Amino acid sequence: MSDVTKEQLLDFYKTMLTIRKFEDKAAELFAAGRLPGFVHLYSGEEAVATGVCASLTNKDYITSTHRGHGHLIAKGGQVDKMMAELFAKVTGYCKGRGGSMHIADVDLGILGANGIVGAGQPIAVGAAFANQYLKNDAVSVCFFGDAASNRGTFHEALNLASVWKLPVIFVCENNRFGISMNQKDHMNIVDVSQRAISYGIPGVTIDGNDVAAVYETAKDAISRARKGEGPSLIECKTWRHYGHFQGDAGLYKDVQEQEEWLKKDPILKLEEKLKVLNFAKDTELKEIRQQIQGQIDAAVAFAENSPEPSTEDVLADVYAP
Amino acid sequence: MSDVTKEQLLDFYKTMLTIRKFEDKAAELFAAGRLPGFVHLYSGEEAVATGVCASLTNKDYITSTHRGHGHLIAKGGQVDKMMAELFAKVTGYCKGRGGSMHIADVDLGILGANGIVGAGQPIAVGAAFANQYLKNDAVSVCFFGDAASNRGTFHEALNLASVWKLPVIFVCENNRFGISMNQKDHMNIVDVSQRAISYGIPGVTIDGNDVAAVYETAKDAISRARKGEGPSLIECKTWRHYGHFQGDAGLYKDVQEQEEWLKKDPILKLEEKLKVLNFAKDTELKEIRQQIQGQIDAAVAFAENSPEPSTEDVLADVYAP
Amino acid sequence: MKKMTYAEAIRDGMRVEMQRDANVYIAGEDVGKFGGCFGVTAGLFDEFPGRVLDTPISETAIVGHAVGAAAAGLRPVVEIMFIDFMGVCMDELFNQAAKMRYMFGGKAKVPMVVRTPCGGGMTASAQHSQCIEAWFTHIPGIKTIMPSTPADAKGLMAAAIRDDNPVMYIEHKQLLAMSGEVPEGEYVIPLGKADIKRAGSDVTIVAWSWMVHKALAAAEQLAKEGINAEVVDLRTLVPLDKECILQSVAKTNRLVVVNEAVRTSGFAGEIAAIVVEEGFDLLDAPIVRVTALDIPVPFNAKLEAVYLPNETKIIAAVKSLF
Amino acid sequence: MKKMTYAEAIRDGMRVEMQRDANVYIAGEDVGKFGGCFGVTAGLFDEFPGRVLDTPISETAIVGHAVGAAAAGLRPVVEIMFIDFMGVCMDELFNQAAKMRYMFGGKAKVPMVVRTPCGGGMTASAQHSQCIEAWFTHIPGIKTIMPSTPADAKGLMAAAIRDDNPVMYIEHKQLLAMSGEVPEGEYVIPLGKADIKRAGSDVTIVAWSWMVHKALAAAEQLAKEGINAEVVDLRTLVPLDKECILQSVAKTNRLVVVNEAVRTSGFAGEIAAIVVEEGFDLLDAPIVRVTALDIPVPFNAKLEAVYLPNETKIIAAVKSLF
């Protein structure tokens, strides 16, 4: 922990809070029937994206998942353009053509949320290959869930990354569920990080609700990757607060477990730490919260006031010219 | 080794020799332009199929590969029907519709050679599920190569087999090459058996040219599977004597390595053992060889004298009635 | 007869077959206690202990294992959560399930059903809204079913499970909640029989799945304008009831084919090709296809509406033939 | 002009583009020192150090990585050893490569080429002989090319590599050894332009890939019997040169489409559907498709010959129109 400065922790706090408030708002809007499509919320897992992306620049790539809002915000996505995309507006990241599961911005190094579980894994490997080929010192990070680590893409992607010694970091967000399937029913091991052995790459399991731990671990893996030392696998144990998607009550979760994990909320944990270390007072934190709430509200206003895409150019952008 | 009797060793010898002589003949016929299609020979790997299938009955299933002749013979396939299939004759196992890469006989528990690398893995899992579901005490064995263990099917199949605790044995024939690709270039680990860790199942690496070792190891795994103790992974280190398919000179192989492995020929090894243990004299072995050569020659004659399939029923058997 | 939703009818079809035959089982992601992403298998987990199995997220293994289980004597009914995920397991379907019998010289049977929902209109975007049935129809050795009503859903499910071949049973998300009369108990509709959902004399509209309802609605409108359309619901795409289509065209001499899939190489083209080849002399006008646009499915509801076929487009197509 | 085989021409097309653009690279199974299963990449490994990469047997990762590399600025040309293996990596192609640009609101480019050989006639049996181009043409967002001659192979390869979209570049195993004149140096044939390989006035035969040669041979025969056939080689299936087809039919009023794929839902049906829809009045006769049978590809050479389209079948189809 020693390495993490006050400024960094406060930055982490802001990012995590932005994600949380974005998700809270999305939940509210979805419940009110104001968002089309499917929405999968990242609440509870904010420390992972935040801790990992803290060591990335816009030249680095990430691939995200169906549960992508957190990754995108942590990688620099603007909440107004994201919210506009959830509203299917033309001012959204995808001009209203993608929606929650496809938000992307190649300029920010975001190669997309993805509606296909496990699809980001080979894509991240390809981006990492581009980094290596172009010798541009950049890396790629692939976020995916515990259940996604059962897909064939996981296996092929990690093996190829290892054989080619690519600058890619595989970050498994183990929230213990693939929809209703408890990890113990979808794999026969406790730590996904053990799967690194199959590829001869480093694998480690950490507390995914401790942003500083995530930051430190990811920083090391990223710097090894930048130095040409190849890929690694980081498993972050975490928990999703909501159901799988909005509309799923999550009845398959053990009630007590849910309560315990809510106590381990990464944002609460960080607030405590900030206070214990005397990095921030309650009032300051409150101020941050208000400021971020303001941004989220502004994002909603922006989204609401934005026009829908014109049906006239529905055919545009299927092919690049 | 102590468990293996004289009779068993002599049986192994016969089976291995049948495979070898079948392959030698196929090589000769192919070189003479008398066999259509692709032919991938099993020569050098005979101990694997033989040692494994020795503990199987007709009720047990196997899935095979493009390099399937050895598995089929070891599982009870008749050389005349196999040879007829290589000749594309109606008396062949597939009535001339399948060829070398698709020889199958469901009644013998042979779910087919396969032209798609890694495709047999989930199929074997399904057959093992049937065994479990029907409580029929049977098991399934999945043969595949070192390079096939890089396919996504490997990952998904082993994970599912483990989660469902199925009676299936995954037998990796590590001949160190996937066509021209040396194992060190297609994966970053030395022992494929390490991949068992990813699924929480037993994994072991053995000398695949020692038929007794293969037999003992497989027997244990098979009996564990029959008892409901779940799947395992056995890696057999071996070597293919020829190129990848007939026509490939195998120039990517190290000459010295090739020579060393030829000295480790599983049939030579077994002959020595039989003599050292005083289980058989040279004359007896010679007799066996002649007898088997006679069977192979008869198989060729059978195939040559068999009719081609009639073009009239080309449409039959696409759908079951 | 009992009123049921399409989803309930599918379930009832599976239930009756599971009662009849102990070798029928269900496997897929979240199909167990959770009852399936769209609730289609709800309750079966408790009703049939040990016969409704949850799987990891491993479509390749799901379809691949079904091939092995079927060849080894069972009758798997596997669920792929969205048809859009079939790209992950096409090999298992097209090189294994479909070809096993033929390649093995007729000495194998692969009785398996892949159930999967297709279709748009839910703002579910490009990877959760597709109609790719044409791919399956291009694979000899499998059958492809797309029921449009609760009763058909039940009767075709029974037939699919009893069939000794791999069957793609394609549901439509828009129809799951649709309610209708469904025969109770055993009820089997033979595969390969189209159904005339509305008789007519002026033009034939061929459709399947959700589009049958769009075609029927269009037909009602057209009737008011004096055009009497016959709506042929294919129900089964492979095997195809060619006779039914050709007979209808023989009567109407005009054909519109409605297909929710993207236009190029959709199954509508196959229908048009068959009719121009085998029924050229019956035709008094071009065959018009009403299909989705050749683009990925857009997220925004208005864009998606432009993308999809609909009543208005069908009516315009029909009128263009007169 | 130089004489080259089709395989050499493909290689020359890749070589010239690799010389032009340092971001073009090749990846696939055994494409390196081994030179590819069919020798198409032979020599390039030494010629372009670090730019011709061998991969493990991982088609999903091969195509999937190409998507990421392309989105990140490179121009991958990946080889899938046989088109029959595409079932393994359809998701990467159809949900990722094809849709990325559209889903991302036009803000991504995915310039990648998937090279893969198709086709029968080699007694390679059911899993190594197929023609599944129709699948790719049913995916908006990708282009599909099937050259029939060495010169076209080179010129279309250059265009495919320069194109900013995913391109399926489908070779034919029967053509690899075929020799012909090929322009040296930079040579680009624009995508979407059909080529009239033989002018004629009595009937239009549309074909592509290997079947162009069958069509030409049939046309020679027919000429002797007084029927003057025009042979249109599509070259690119998507984007399709509809105008060329319709203009030819406008002249001949008769159409035969030849396609090596299995009949049902093959791309021949799409051509027929377009022509009956947009050129109905041009037609004096049914549109006949000459295709493979709807069965898995049989191993035995005689059975395979019955399965495949050929000159005799084309000639019979043409004659049936008169």
Ligand SMILES: Cc1ncc(C[n+]2csc(CCOP(=O)(O)OP(=O)(O)O)c2C)c(N)n1
């Ligand atoms: C190939 C594929 N299979 C299934 C799904 C449906 N699906 C969407 S999310 C999900 C669960 C993913 O679990 P995990 O990877 O652990 O991520 P989490 O949702 O827990 O963040 C499933 C099954 C899909 N989108 N793609």
Ligand SMILES: Cc1ncc(C[n+]2csc(CCOP(=O)(O)OP(=O)(O)O)c2C)c(N)n1
């Ligand atoms: C999915 C797929 N990819 C590629 C191939 C082409 N191919 C056939 S055999 C082979 C090598 C297999 O290597 P391995 O699994 O080690 O088995 P071996 O040939 O060494 O017995 C390859 C690449 C194929 N048939 N299927």
Ligand SMILES: [Mg+2]
């Ligand atoms: Mg999870």
Ligand SMILES: [Mg+2]
């Ligand atoms: Mg090998």
